[in-house]
Amino acid sequence: MTLLSLPELGNKVHALILDGEPRVGKNIVGQLVAAKLEREKAFDEYDCCKIDMSRGEKGIQVRKLQMDLYAKLSRGEVRKICDPKEGRSELEKLFRRQEKPSLIFFDDSHKPNDLNRLLPVGDLK
Secondary structure (H helix, E strand, C coil): CEEEECHHHCCCEEEEECCCCCCCCHHHHHHHHHHHHHHCCHHHCCEEEEEECCCCCCCCCHHHHHHHHHHHHCCCCCCCCCCHHHHHHHHHHHHHHCCCCEEEEEECCCCHHHHHHHCCCCCCC
8 A cells, every 4th residue: 555645746635545466455445544534534634536447447548537536626627638648737737726635545546657647747656
């Protein structure tokens, strides 16, 4: 399990990345962490969302995931994203203007490169 902070965005974005072999309990661990954070009222301090990366595993539709992430973190604002580079730019703008930091749970991310194409900055490993 990795807790990722993106200092390039002023530590306003945190991502919980659960990785490992299939069927070892990553989803259960994620659910337990989310339940604990909810009990501790951490969600009052963060804009939180969960992104299911399993959609379109063969040729993941990065821009669709970016639009989904944008809509969830902006509380429903729809943003048309034409390509992943534009999506990363739009997400960076959103992260910078948010008042609360973001906590993002990525579910079923099998390849670090998936997140590199999705998020606005950094090389995630």
